[in-house]
Amino acid sequence: MSSTIPVNPALVNWDGHQGLPRFDQVKDADFAPGFEAALASHETEIDAIANNPEDPTFANTVVALEVAGDELSRVSAIFWGKAGAHTNENIQALEREIAPKMSRHYSKIGMNEALFRRIDTLWEKRKELGLTVEEERVLERHWKGFVRAGAKLPKAEQERLADINEKLAGLGAKFGQNVLGDEKGWSLKLTEEAELEGLPAFLRDAMASAARERDEADGYLVTLSRSIIEPFLTFSTRRDLREQAFKAWVARGENDGERDNRGIVREVLALRTEKAKLLGYENFAALKLDNTMAKTAAAVNGLLRQVWEKARAKALEEEADLGRLISEEGKNHEVMPWDWRYYSEKLRERLFNFSESELKPYLQLEKVLEACFDVAERLFEIKAVEVKGVTAYHPDVRVFEIHDKDGALKALFLGDYFARSSKRSGAWMNSIQSQHKLPLKNGSTGELPIIYNVCNFAKPAEGKPALLSLDDARTLFHEFGHALHGMLSDVTYPSVSGTGVSRDFVELPSQLYEHWLTVPEILEKYAVHYETGAPMPKALLDKVLAARTFNAGFNTVEFTSSALVDMAFHTQGAVGDPMAVQKQVLEELGMPTSIVMRHATPHFQHVFSGDGYSAGYYSYMWSEVLDADAFSAFEEAGNPFDPVMARKLKNNIYSVGGSIDPEETYTAFRGKLPSPEAMLKKKGLAMVAEVSGGDA
Structure with missing residues (x-):
């Protein structure tokens, strides 16, 4: 590095x-x-770059900006990866310090008058520069980035905007740490057989493993990791224990004391509102949606409200079915949120004659991962080869080389699959290094994509295979779809590489990839019993496929309520009591008392631990409209691995990153933009509908 500060070169x-x-x-x-x-x-x-005495050109300004900060990108990649997946008190303390400092650093760049003048000059004469489509997109991204950073504001307002961004960065870091603290700080130890009644062997093994990981010499731990809490709520016959565990799960971030996130949410909403106003937007949602496919909050709410009405009606039918099961048992309590998973599992057994516990022995992590790689090879002609003995950031992390059909190395992929107390909850993809083709100051030209997936599956007992639920298997496919978006990237410029696309397009490659998990020939090959190696019986496979839309009302209500609350927060602006707003929105929607938001506000990390999905949680559903339509193309071709469609998919969706407008690139693949009909059919909520005011 060009500094006198002693630095570990390994960074x-x-x-x-x-x-x-x-x-x-x-x-x-x-x-x-x-x-x-x-x-x-x-x-x-x-x-x-800013003080270059030569007139601004695309090369000496935009390209120079694209490759500047390579060292900072490298330090950041290692640090933020560890902060999310293997943190500790030292890392968390530095995170609280670094997040605001990074914000201040980038605010200073965004408000550099000389630098913006160069960008603005190029933007004004962009049609005269002979730029490629990708180059014009890159220039546009830089110009809009400077404007959003306050480059056109008076000095005093620039300073205020920098202050706001710095505060938001610190608050986002604290929000996420509080949720992790609540997850790490709670567990329910079970030691008596009566407390374990109904729990299948795979779950007992996972709970025993969790107990050992937390230094418990004996017993079984219910933790707030989704891979343990959800199956516990599904199988435990002890309603009192289900209620205790569920209430702890939904109270993350909402416990009085130093980890209470409610005050943070209030402050974040006020700051975001002020930021939007400074930049000339009516509200924060308008700011965030300005550069998306949806464009407006009206378009987003138009889709969400249509789906909500169908989902709520379906969920109330499902609730009535569960209530009848409760009555059959001679009980008279209402269906409460801690009852839903337990009784819906009983209902699924009755309707489709199989249970999650019957399915799980056929879904080994190793085999599902092999299936992921096989689908990628069939569609995109790439091959994953595991490399043993390579040290990553945690011993559980596995390293794979990704080769093309000629054997050339195209990417590195790291898989980090098991839950641990040092890892935040959820699942995600990120890049250690993004693909591009530009020369760097270290003498190399271009960079190989290095992509990683993080999941939170329950770690099995020593010597036993990790068994997944169907939802876990979908999560693995989903995140690998994101990984493919990064690994198949074939662009020139880093800022539009891989997942560098609009927020409501970024979920298309991941959600689309989920479809191949349940392609019959994939399940037939890879859904094999972990003890006998026998394939899943056809009768069970048929039941699994028939049950794909089971519980659709519940699942869609969980998601859509969260997305509608997110949009309400960011269209209303600053609020005195965010929890009152959440309550009001849910009451107006007629939220069933038997279901809760998938992410209640105090632990809604998508929205408040940084602003990645703020006013953007809807994007999963927006992308779902696209992915359902996209997979229909393969169904219409009569082959889930149709080579012509696969090439179009790779060339127009997975490899182009943000180098082309998403509407154009989707239309190039499919020939048209979709309506929600295919998505609603996939969910079992079919109706003919149009997206109000939007393009998807």
């Missing part, structure tokens, strides 16, 4: 396997000086 000189960082050579204490030096180096590069 930026990645000379591990095929260019991986040497994670084992980086200590927690290395990050603070590493960030300090990388920030200083980036600032020097920015000053050189």
Whole structure:
């Protein structure tokens, strides 16, 4: 680095396997000086671009910006990866310090007058520059980024905007740490057989493993990891224990004390509203939706409200069915949220004559992962090869090389699949390094994509295979779909590489990939019993496929209520009591008392632990409209692996990143933009509908 500060070279000189960082050579204490030096180096590069005495050109300004800050990107990739997937008190303390500092750094760049003048000059004469489509998209991204950073604001308002962004960064870090703290801080220890009644062997094994991971010498732990809490709520016959565990699960971030997120939400909403007003937008939703396919809150709410009415009606039918089961048992209590999964599992057994516990022995993590790789090979002609003995950021992380059909290395993929107390909940994809083709100052040209998936599956007991639920298997396919978006990227410029697309398009490659999990020939090959190796019986396979829309009302109500609350927050603006707003929205919707939001506000990390999905949680459903229509193309071709459609899919969706407008690239693949009909049919909520005011 161009700094006199002593820095561990392993942070930026990645000379591990095929260019991986040497994670084992980086200590927690290395990050603070590493960030300090990388920030200083980036600032020097920015000053050189801004003060270049030559007239601005695309090469000396935009391309220079694209490759500036490589060292900062490298330090950040290692640090933020660890902060999410293997954190500790030292990392968390530095996260609270670094998040605002990074925000201030990028605010300063965005408000650099000389630099913006160069970008603005190029933007004004962009039609005269002879730019490619990708280059014009990159220029547009930089110009809009500067405007959103306040480049056109008076100095005083620029300073206020920088203050807001810095505060929001710190609040987002604290929000996420509070949720992790609540997840890590709660567990329910069970030791008596009567407390374990109804729990299948795979869940007992996972709970025993969780107990050992938390240094319990004996017993079984119910934790707030979704891979344990959801099956516990599904199978435990003990209604009192289900209620206790459920209430702890939904109360994350809402417990009085230092980890209470309600005050953070209030402050975040006020700051976001002020930020939007400073930038000339009516509200924060208008700011966030300005660069999406949906365009407006009216378009988003138009889709969500249509789906809500159908989903709510379906959920109330489902609730009545569950109520009849409760009555048959001679009980008279209402269906409460901690009852739903338990009785819906009983109903599924009755309707389709199979249970989750019957299915799980056929869904081994190893086999589902093999299925993921096989689908990618059939569709995109790439092959995954595991490399043993490569040290990653945690011993559980596995490393794979991704090769094309000629054997050339195209990407590295890291898989981190098991829950642990040092990892935040949920599942995600991220990149350690994004694909591009530009020359760098270290002498190399272009970079290999290095992509990782993080999940939170229950870790099995020693010597036993990890068994997944069908939802877990879908999650693995979903995240690998994101990974493919990064690994198949074939663009020139880093800022439009891979998942560098609009928020309501980014879920298309991931949600679309889920469809191949339940393609019969994939299940027939990879859904094999972990003890006998026998394939899933055809009768069971047929039942699984027949039950794909079971519980559709519940699942859609859970999601849609969360998306509608997100939009309400960000169209209303600053609120005195966010929980009162949540309550009001749910009451107006007629939210069934038997169901809760998938993500209640105090632990809604998509929206408040950073602003990635703020005013954007709807995007999963928007992309679902696209993915249902996209998979229909393969169904219409009569082959889920049709080579012509697969090539079009790769060339127009997975490889182009943000280098082309999403409406154009989707139309190039499919020939048209979709309506919600295919999505509603897939969910079992079929109706003919149009998206109000939108394009998808």
